Amino acid sequence: MFFHLQQHKKNGMTESGFVLVFSMVILLMLSFLGIWALRTSTSELNVAGGLQQADRQFNLAEGAANNEAVGVGFSLKTFYQISNPALRNQRLAPATDATFDPGNDTPNTFAGITAADPTTWPWDNLLQNYVSPPVNTPSEFDYRYLVTYLYEEDRAFIGYSASDFSAYKHQIQGTTVTAPVVVELGGIRIGPKSSL
Amino acid sequence: MNTYVMMKSQKGSTLIEAMIAIVILTIGIMAAMGMQIRAMGASSAALNRTDANNVAASLLEIFKALPFDDAILAQTVASPNALVDDATTAKYTAAALPRMVPFVASVPVAGTIVDRSGITYNLSWAVQDRVLSATNTPNKIIRVFMTWNSVIGQQRLEMTTIKYKNIQL
DSSP states (O other), rough: OOHHHOOOOOHHHHHHHHHHHEEEEHHHHHHHHHHHHHHHHHHHHHHHHHHHHHHHHHHHHHHHHHHHHHHHTOSGGGGOSSTTTTTTTEEEOOSSHHHHTTTTOOSSSSOBBBBGGGGGGEEETTTTSSSSTTTTTTOOTTTEEEEEEEEOOSSOOTTTTTTTTTEEEEEEEEEEEESSOOOEEEEEEETTTTTO | OOOHHHHHOOOEEEEEEEEHHHHHHHHHHHHHHHHHHHHHHHHHHHHHHHHHHHHHHHHHHHHHHTTTTTTGGOSOSSSSSGGGGGSSOEOOTTTTGGGGGGGGEEEEEETTEEETOOEEEEEEEEEEEEBBTTTHHHHHOOOOOEEEETTTTTEEEEEEEEEEEOOOO
């Protein structure tokens, strides 16, 4: 009997607080489970948001390139007129700060343009809204672009006289100011031979 | 005698301990359930946004593929600044744009679609022509708007691009 009581006492003291400790362990596991679920769903939301932003920025950049293609086609900017088509790989860029950045959204200047670095390219606005954004603050529709005249294609196009007209090949690049996506177009402008 | 006193003093301690544990566990489970509910909400919002993005991107691609003078791309606003909100928009109808039918399960009313996942969105777009002269419209600014309700509130998506006409002399 004495031995039995001693054993009981020993067991009772060893197991004291076990339920509490066990519940705390379960609680900890539940916490990790909850945090993991939350992190997973937050990641899903970030992926969905990132996907949407990627599509949005791509369409803006494509719109930017299309807009400049129209500018080249209709000579909407004076610097898209080429004085010497024989000179290959001419960068058709603004020559003043006013045309480099009509909205005055960047401290960059036309003097620092480099083809390899889109952050130095000229600015414009997809909605041609140059008023609303404060100075040095890009709006969501601001974009950068770079147009390069490549060469004159010496061939006649259907419907055009080969002696009077020629094809002038351009490279047109557009990018948004908030994402590193660049859309590039190759465009041929048909114009009077050796004179644009 | 000492052993008896000790056993008597521990009487009911397991019950109290278990009750405390149950209370702590209940609080923990409720918190975990809260996190799970938030996680489900975020997952649902992510699904909604992914689907909305797919619908909007598909619609924009269809617009790009349409002829420049297609009636569906008629100008809806005259000023580019009016494009910054979706007040003046064309609203989606299946009859006007049959190419979108594979992406849409039903159209309860004009401008409201239910996509293949059963999610309801408001779908509209705005177009503004760039006019150089009475006969010369070289490009269009196209914006697609989608709004929907999700467990984390009203959500909105917008995509913008420019479509240009083939250049003519």
